[in-house]
Amino acid sequence: MTDAAALHDLIDLSGRRAFVTGGGKGIGRAIATRLVEAGATVTVGDLDEAAERAAEEIGATFARCDITDAAALSSAIEAAAGDDGLDIMVNNAGIFPTTGPMTAASDDFVSRMLEVNVRAQFSACRDAANRMPHGGVIVNLASIAGLRGGANISAYSASKAAMIALTRAFAIELGPRGIRVNAIAPGVIDTPGVQDQMGPLKASGVDIAKIISGNPLGLTGQPDHIARVALFLASDLAAFVSGHTLVVDGASTA
Numbered sequence: 287m288t289d290a291a292a293l294h295d296l297i298d299l300s301g302r303r304a305f306v307t308g309g310g311k312g313i314g315r316a317i318a319t320r321l322v323e324a325g326a327t328v329t330v331g332d333l334d335e336a337a338e339r340a341a342e343e344i345g346a347t348f349a350r351c352d353i354t355d356a357a358a359l360s361s362a363i364e365a366a367a368g369d370d371g372l373d374i375m376v377n378n379a380g381i382f383p384t385t386g387p388m389t390a391a392s393d394d395f396v397s398r399m400l401e402v403n404v405r406a407q408f409s410a411c412r413d414a415a416n417r418m419p420h421g422g423v424i425v426n427l428a429s430i431a432g433l434r435g436g437a438n439i440s441a442y443s444a445s446k447a448a449m450i451a452l453t454r455a456f457a458i459e460l461g462p463r464g465i466r467v468n469a470i471a472p473g474v475i476d477t478p479g480v481q482d483q484m485g486p487l488k489a490s491g492v493d494i495a496k497i498i499s500g501n502p503l504g505l506t507g508q509p510d511h512i513a514r515v516a517l518f519l520a521s522d523l524a525a526f527v528s529g530h531t532l533v534v535d536g537a538s539t540a
């Protein structure tokens with residue numbers, strides 16, 4: 287790639303193979319959609335049966351897998367990589383149940399959070415990197431919760447802070463192999479997961495639309511706001527960007 291590369295070539299992902307975890311809905315689905323649009327061959331890995339239909343709708347291949355099932359995740363990544371190798375890995379699948387007061391959090395709750403949001407992400411990054419013989423890109427979904435504290439979300443915050451730390455560490459280790467590793471830290475995004483989480487608030491009469499758009503831009507955070515940034519990081523537009531966590535939150539944390 288030269289400095290004079292044309293814009294459409296920089297964003298063109300034709301011939302590249304991508305894997306998106308949790309691509310059945312929400313942010314993951316939006317990212318998978320944008321990657322397909324840019325020409326990539328995309329596999330969506332998700333534990334939800336409905337994700338198969340979603341993958342079909344956007345022109346992606348579906349691999350049913352729970353990211354905490356190491357063997358299933360590894361073989362799904364292997365299949366997505368094919369003989370030529372994987373180019374793009376998006377570690378999006380994650381959980382965000384409210385921790386509640388830290389004084390009442392059970393060890394099982396904390397272990398589960400770290401199992402899904404850290405241990406499985408580490409394994410996914412490792413397995414993807416091992417399938418990237420020609421270099422590649424890893425995009426991890428962190429959160430603004432990993433950058434600042436917050437009441438009742440301590441275990442989630444810890445898991446996303448770990449994701450940011452892993453992103454930096456992996457970028458340094460994998461850089462010499464031509465693999466860029468970055469993270470995105472979204473603010474509140476209107477997804478099925480967030481709607482579920484805010485269900486009790488909604489039921490008690492709280493205007494959750496107001497909470498979701500409660501950022502200085504006054505915008506409702508949409509999955510595609512995050513997908514556009516993921517596309518940037520996955521493309522050659524971001525050729526010199528690695529080890530970075532890009533905050534996408536309408537200035538919530540500014």
Ligand SMILES: NC(=O)c1ccc[n+]([C@@H]2O[C@H](COP(=O)([O-])OP(=O)(O)OC[C@H]3O[C@@H](n4cnc5c(N)ncnc54)[C@H](O)[C@@H]3O)[C@@H](O)[C@H]2O)c1
Nearest residue numbers: 308310311312313333334352353379380429474475477479
């Ligand atoms: N929505 C937000 O406000 C927000 C903010 C910051 C960070 N994030 C992060 O973005 C990511 C996606 O969030 P979302 O709001 O789109 O979530 P969502 O709950 O709407 O969708 C998550 C998808 O991941 C899949 N999934 C969950 N656990 C899985 C597992 N163990 N194995 C395979 N698939 C699994 C689900 O089936 C679903 O399709 C998460 O990592 C989340 O922490 C979200």
